[in-house]
Amino acid sequence: MALIVQKFGGTSVGSIERIKNVAQRVARARAAGDEVVVVASAMSGETNRLLALGAQITKHPNERELDALVATGEQVSVALLAIALESIGVPARSFLGHQVRLRTDSGFTKARIKGLDADVLLGTIRDGRVPIVAGFQGVDDAGNVTTLGRGGSDTTAVAIAAALGQGVACEIYTDVEGVYTADPNVCKNAKKVGRISYEEMLELASLGAKVLQIRSVELAMKYAVPVHVRSSFSDAPGTWVVGEEASLESVVVAGVTSDKNEAKVTIRDVPDQPGRAASLFEALADARISVDMIIQNPSATAGTNKGTTDMTFTVPKGDVDKAREIAKKLFESQGIDVDGDVVKVSIVGLGMRSHAGVAAKMFRILADEGINIQAISTSEIKVSCLIHSKYHELAVRALHDGFGLGD
């Protein structure tokens, strides 16, 4: 008998039939002796439908009002889920952000959680009821409705698990069976990972494996919340995201991911003078454009101040026009090239910290397939290579097989 948080995503509550299935699953967990707090997202498509209503009025809707608008999506889900549970004899009660005092800052459309009132939930459980909390939403100190950004319900669920007490697990029900060693659509022999560390999951999440919102993983790591990512359409165990010490399989490479959402910007013949790079990246940071990879080709006449160099960096595709404008202002005479036909492939694994030669092996595998590496970036537990997008699937499969990740 345990206290667990079960979070159901948009596809899991995407229809009345599915909402009834979720109610049955919660009822089974309860019948098995567990106490459950449920967190639900909006029915799939609902958030987009609401955003489209706002967009029909104006391109830039007021963000406070946008949050009040889209927060209704989760309100509908939790009310329906409570109705479904009550209808099968399980006492339940829906809670909105203001009703569990889930306080956030006032960063509308991307607010951050400051705290919540776990006593309301614990009291509801003591009364024999299943609390069903609307994900994604909170209230700021002035009582305004806020939302946490896309995928924010994951963060709500982890925050609730953390607030309920040490060791309370958070089950994230979604439309995939867990975290895989690579995208199963690309690698037919990709395997489900049984356990993965928060650190690895963070790298995977930020690299585009859209299983968990990145902030929910950060929060889970901070409060040591065990997270179980699993399918709402089966009873098969999924992937546990846990602390490093609990992650038994400290494999060298846990998975391969790829990200097609970056574009490469190259500024040619930049005067090779101190401070030119700094001024560029300061200007990009001021414009809130996050730069990922940076390569500066060595100057042809190194050691003098008269040479020139090519500067290359990557930014999210959506920011590429803004980045080009900024670069143009700073380097008026130079040519600026933008290349969107790139993909970043990465290998991630805790074991890299203690294993030498992992990066070298990655470069070799790509070279053996005739794939040119355009840029490289690394972290303690990750190596990423930027390559031409036409090699995307080939590179992922070669790395997946080369590191022995397949079945």
Added chain:
Amino acid sequence: MALIVQKFGGTSVGSIERIKNVAQRVARARAAGDEVVVVASAMSGETNRLLALGAQITKHPNERELDALVATGEQVSVALLAIALESIGVPARSFLGHQVRLRTDSGFTKARIKGLDADVLLGTIRDGRVPIVAGFQGVDDAGNVTTLGRGGSDTTAVAIAAALGQGVACEIYTDVEGVYTADPNVCKNAKKVGRISYEEMLELASLGAKVLQIRSVELAMKYAVPVHVRSSFSDAPGTWVVGEEASLESVVVAGVTSDKNEAKVTIRDVPDQPGRAASLFEALADARISVDMIIQNPSATAGTNKGTTDMTFTVPKGDVDKAREIAKKLFESQGIDVDGDVVKVSIVGLGMRSHAGVAAKMFRILADEGINIQAISTSEIKVSCLIHSKYHELAVRALHDGFGLGD
């Protein structure tokens, strides 16, 4: 320059185009120097869509959750309206029930307003913003979301006008031009009424003229809130609902209405003993069935206890099966007839109080058309007759012309 409450019903905010039109109307009122508090209903069809979702799960959804579910309809409207106003340069702010502390009792699906925090609204106006309040919803003392029943947004609007101070008018924008002397679909020459008293409006509202929720009229009368019912699709003045002293035209008959929503139940050969009628109507009251008209035919053998009588009464059509069951239990041996082919036609007017012969004139008009009267009920300012439903339109037109109400 005045402070006014403008309430927009579901059809007035039924599409993005119409929401933009409402924003323009609010902006015009503001440009003309008025301060406006807006109250909005859910977009037309939305409440029914939400109720249908709940009904797909179970026939009898939990009422607390039903309220949380349907309250989203108004939340969407007010957020969209605020977005629309902001997009044309008018600062605006949406408010939900909990944000204006619109407190109600805990009678889910039909809660009654206990009070609200007008200071939040007045402060918002002082800050130069238009407050846009979600109609129909409130919170009880425990913070649960409640709703006020169908048409509850009218009541929200009147309650806000009352709370904002003496003499604050409440404009109810709807899809009709005001209150008419009869249903214009039945009487081609029906006239819009310029002014009508609260009392007359109460009788008209309860008789089926679905222009205003009856509780909103009661509330307006209690706090002397001037109510202006008008069309959101034109600038023509509508009907003012005001106190008797302000209602200049104290006409004998203000209007003719009809109600097809009653059925007649007749219990034949009831033993004419004291207490039999009482036990029946007590049982009906216990079952929360509201009985409207009652006729007891004089016993054939009056003065003895051995005679029998026929008892006839009317109830809402939706309650007729329940009423028949109750009657069956109490009067096992008697025959019970139910007749749904009836309509109640009524004339309403403050002037009746001081004019004799109005009822007699009504009976004469119906008789002249060959219409048999099956039951009669009267109040100080109303006379109602139950007739066969086939005479519905004929009776309304005859009374409308007979009392000189047409153009």
